[in-house]
Amino acid sequence: MINVSIIGATGYTGMELVRLLAAHPEVKIQQITSESFAGREIAEIYPHLKDKFKMELKSINIADITSKSELVFTALPHGISMEIVPELINSGLKVIDLSADFRYQSQALYENWYQQHLSPELITEAVYGLPEINQKAISTARLIANPGCYPTASILALYPLIKEGLISPDNLIIDAKSGVSGAGRKPSQQLHFCETAENFKAYKVGEHRHQSEIIEKLVGWSGKEVDLIFTPHLLPVKRGILITCYAILEEERLRFDLIKTYQKFYSQKEFIRIFEDKELELKYVTGSNYCDITVKKVGPKKVVIMAAIDNLIKGSAGQAVQNLNLNQGYPEKMGLELTGRYI
Numbered sequence: 001m002i003n004v005s006i007i008g009a010t011g012y013t014g015m016e017l018v019r020l021l022a023a024h025p026e027v028k029i030q031q032i033t034s035e036s037f038a039g040r041e042i043a044e045i046y047p048h049l050k051d052k053f054k055m056e057l058k059s060i061n062i063a064d065i066t067s068k069s070e071l072v073f074t075a076l077p078h079g080i081s082m083e084i085v086p087e088l089i090n091s092g093l094k095v096i097d098l099s100a101d102f103r104y105q106s107q108a109l110y111e112n113w114y115q116q117h118l119s120p121e122l123i124t125e126a127v128y129g130l131p132e133i134n135q136k137a138i139s140t141a142r143l144i145a146n147p148g149c150y151p152t153a154s155i156l157a158l159y160p161l162i163k164e165g166l167i168s169p170d171n172l173i174i175d176a177k178s179g180v181s182g183a184g185r186k187p188s189q190q191l192h193f194c195e196t197a198e199n200f201k202a203y204k205v206g207e208h209r210h211q212s213e214i215i216e217k218l219v220g221w222s223g224k225e226v227d228l229i230f231t232p233h234l235l236p237v238k239r240g241i242l243i244t245c246y247a248i249l250e251e252e253r254l255r256f257d258l259i260k261t262y263q264k265f266y267s268q269k270e271f272i273r274i275f276e277d278k279e280l281e282l283k284y285v286t287g288s289n290y291c292d293i294t295v296k297k298v299g300p301k302k303v304v305i306m307a308a309i310d311n312l313i314k315g316s317a318g319q320a321v322q323n324l325n326l327n328q329g330y331p332e333k334m335g336l337e338l339t340g341r342y343i
């Protein structure tokens with residue numbers, strides 16, 4: 001049994017962490033925080049938790065959190081996490097951070113895409129929490145940097161074929177679509193119902209910060225020169241990410257070989273499902289921790305690889321629980337045996 005706290009429990013990822021961890025047989029939630037709603041019951045803010053989980057939200061008090069917890073989830077905006085995480089680590093706690101603050105191995109790259117780093121001493125120690133590829137490092141880490149939602153789907157889709165040398169790593173296109181909850185709960189004009197419903201748009205074309213996260217990890221793990229175009233789009237749905245990647249085969253291959261490569265690469269992986277003969281849909285994954293993947297050949301040397309996840313589960317809170325399980329030696333699926341909702 002482990003005592004945990006959740007800092008930033010009122011955001012969408014924090015809310016999902018509360019829901020998942022409240023039902024986790026090896027977890028006791030000790031404290032949940034919010035600056036805006038301190039002093040109020042979480043079920044007042046999120047009534048779906050009524051009679052399921054009762055706890056008052058507290059303002060962040062590191063000494064109090066430290067005295068009650070062994071591990072803390074930080075579900076805070078970028079820039080805020082790195083102000084808080086060092087104190088937690090220095091107090092002897094483990095941290096799973098959902099922001100981008102500790103995802104990069106290169107401080108310069110982080111600072112190029114985000115802002116000046118306030119705790120660079122932790123950058124090299126932090127372990128990128130993508131369990132299907134980095135399990136060994138996750139199992140002993142003090143600080144786990146949970147990946148971004150788009151990078152989770154993109155890296156899981158592309159890495160096996162890059163690693164096996166089957167596709168050209170420097171000629172990739174990722175066409176990505178996300179539901180609106182990917183932007184968090186804080187309201188803004190662009191996320192207003194009338195701006196998103198019955199609409200569909202691309203944004204930050206060629207300049208989305210996740211492009212650099214995807215490239216850093218693919219280069220770091222494969223040792224190859226990776227170049228790609230990443231184009232995100234906003235779907236008029238609440239949850240889910242579906243990405244379509246376009247790649248060129250290094251030499252002609254049967255589709256069967258490509259499918260087999262994925263099946264072999266992910267053979268022991270609980271949350272990867274390879275679809276052999278079906279195109280993907282968000283409704284197969286929303287509500288679950290699965291990442292669905294399929295690959296199709298178009299012509300002799302072109303391939304289309306697709307991946308789908310729920311951004312709030314495999315793309316954030318579920319993946320964070322998966323990281324907790326691996327770090328604590330619990331079964332990887334514990335607390336995550338969720339089937340998608342379909343509708």
Ligand SMILES: NC(=O)C1=CN([C@@H]2O[C@H](COP(=O)(O)OP(=O)(O)OC[C@H]3O[C@@H](n4cnc5c(N)ncnc54)[C@H](OP(=O)(O)O)[C@@H]3O)[C@@H](O)[C@H]2O)C=CC1
Nearest residue numbers: 008010011012013034035036075076077099182184185316
């Ligand atoms: N949404 C998604 O699909 C994904 C999000 N992420 C990342 O996870 C993190 C959380 O995202 P999400 O839950 O969507 O964000 P939200 O905007 O929904 O929630 C943010 C949370 O942070 C708290 N917070 C905001 N500012 C401060 C501050 N200055 N000090 C203390 N607490 C603060 C808020 O608390 P309150 O206002 O109550 O005080 C709230 O609980 C972000 O870094 C995000 O990029 C990662 C993958 C996917």
Ligand SMILES: CC(=O)N[C@@H](CCC(=O)OP(=O)(O)O)C(=O)O
Nearest residue numbers: 100148149150178179180182183
């Ligand atoms: C729809 C939408 O706005 N999505 C967010 C990505 C959210 C996410 O997973 O990423 P981070 O943890 O890196 O914020 C965006 O494009 O910025």
